[in-house]
Amino acid sequence: MSTFSRVIELPEPRNDESRKIIHIDMDAFFSSVEERERPSLRGKPVIIAKHPRKTGGKGIVSTANYIARQYGVRSAMSAYEAYQRCPEGIFIEGNYAAYQKASAQIQSIMKRYTDMIEPMSIDEAYLDVTENKHACCATQIAQHIQRAIWRELQLSSSAGVSYNKFLAKIASDMKKPSGLTVVPPTKAMAFIHSLKVEKFPGVGPKTAAKMHDLHIYTGADLYAMEQLDLIYHFGKAGVTYYRRVRGIDHRPVCIHRERQSVGKEHTYPRALVAEGEVREALKKLCQEVHVALGRVRKKGKTVVLKVRYRSFETYTKRVSVAEGMDDKLLMFRYVCELWEEIGQLSEGVRLLGVTVTNLMCVEEEPLSLFSCLSHMRA
Structure with a gap:
């Protein structure tokens, strides 16, 4: 038994295998x-x-x-x-306008089967088809949607089908492009145990390296860890890992997204006329946006730069990426690239703004007991 398990025991989470969830992810x-x-x-x-x-x-x-x-x-x-x-x-x-149009057309196809759709970004969405408009099984609906997207839009997609978001998302990435992977409850544990830890949402290179130091390489290795040990090593994310490796994810498919963008902008009392001043201001804005994204546990696929000059002329420019962005250094690189396209130092910069849109959730759940246990990490 873990050292920490002898101090306090957390209740074992219950699973819910009754839902039918599809994750559709467009291919490139x-x-x-x-x-x-x-x-x-x-x-x-x-x-x-x-x-x-x-x-x-x-x-x-x-x-x-x-x-x-x-x-x-x-x-x-x-x-x-x-x-x-x-x-x-x-x-x-x-x-980007063409990508937005195609995304709207894809969602229209999805709505033929259910209104329980949660777009995670411009090219992926969750669908809850536990109750649906055609009384079809989830696998059939995923197949119908993939075929309709290809037939009507000439775009390929991959799909994952399971009883929760976590498994459906991983499944959709297993057979790209144009793949379909189904993970029923009876096969979920074997599927999870065979995964490399890098496949778990939220496990990036740094976390994976830390897991490797703990001799955790696969889902089976992660499953063997005590819940409180995971909390000790990974903070509140440890609870999420403990639940996910047991196939537990109670997050509902949310029809209404809470926010569409996170942004910060500053007006400067003295116009910025030096390249170094502008880049320092942009770096500060990216840091503020990064912190704000962390508070709401979001990342985004589009970054927007806003520039207003002394003449009050205002310009915006955006760039989109395939992966969700929550890294402040990467955000800064994109923002600097946009600045190089629309920046005019001779005009004097009065306002700068950085906004991240096309938001998606970071895979993490809150831990109610974490504040009580945080002293254990000291």
Whole structure:
């Protein structure tokens, strides 16, 4: 028995296997929309970013299609590194309006089957089909939606089906592209135990490294850990890991999202006219937005820069990425890239604003007893 388990015992959480949840995740969404609009791109490596030869080596990759990924190109990679890895890649700046339109069309298809839809971002959503409009099983509905999206929009998607959000999301990523993975309650534990810990939502490189130091490499290893030991090593996230590795996730599919964006802006009494001043101000704004995102446990796929000059002319510019963004340094890199596109120091900057939109939830649950137990980590 764990040392901490002898001090206090937490009640074992109960599971709910009665729901039918689908997670739909579009495959390389931005690049797929571009390939649909320009069929000549199909079969070629497509990278959503400005070509570094046009920007002096600057810029960041929003996403890349699966062919480009075979060269090692990934979201948030510098465009210059992407070019080095894949010099034959076709660089496209991207068309956010087209992506939004396609996203709305996809949601219209989903609504044929249920109104219980929670869009997590522009290219993914959860559906609760426990009760649905066609009295179909969840697997059939997922298949119908995938086929309709392909038939009507010529876009491919992957789907995961299970009894909660956690399992459905992991399942949707198992057989990309165009895959369908079903995890019924009877197979959930075997499925979870076979996963590498890196597959668990919320387990990034730093957390994975810490788990490895504790000899936790798979779901089976994580399952063997005591709940209070996980709290000791990982804080309140330890409770989430304890529940998830037991297939427990009670989060409902929420029809109404709480917030659409998180942003901060400052008006300056003296106009900023030096590059260093602007970049320092942008860094401070990114830090404030990062803190605000942490408070609401959100991350976003789109960052927006707002600039107002002494003349009161106001400009905005945005960039979207395939992965949710909650890293302040990455956010700052994107914001600086946007500044380089619309910034005019000679005009004198009176206001700067940074906003993250297209929000999605960070996989973490609150722990009511954490405040009582936090002294154990001292």
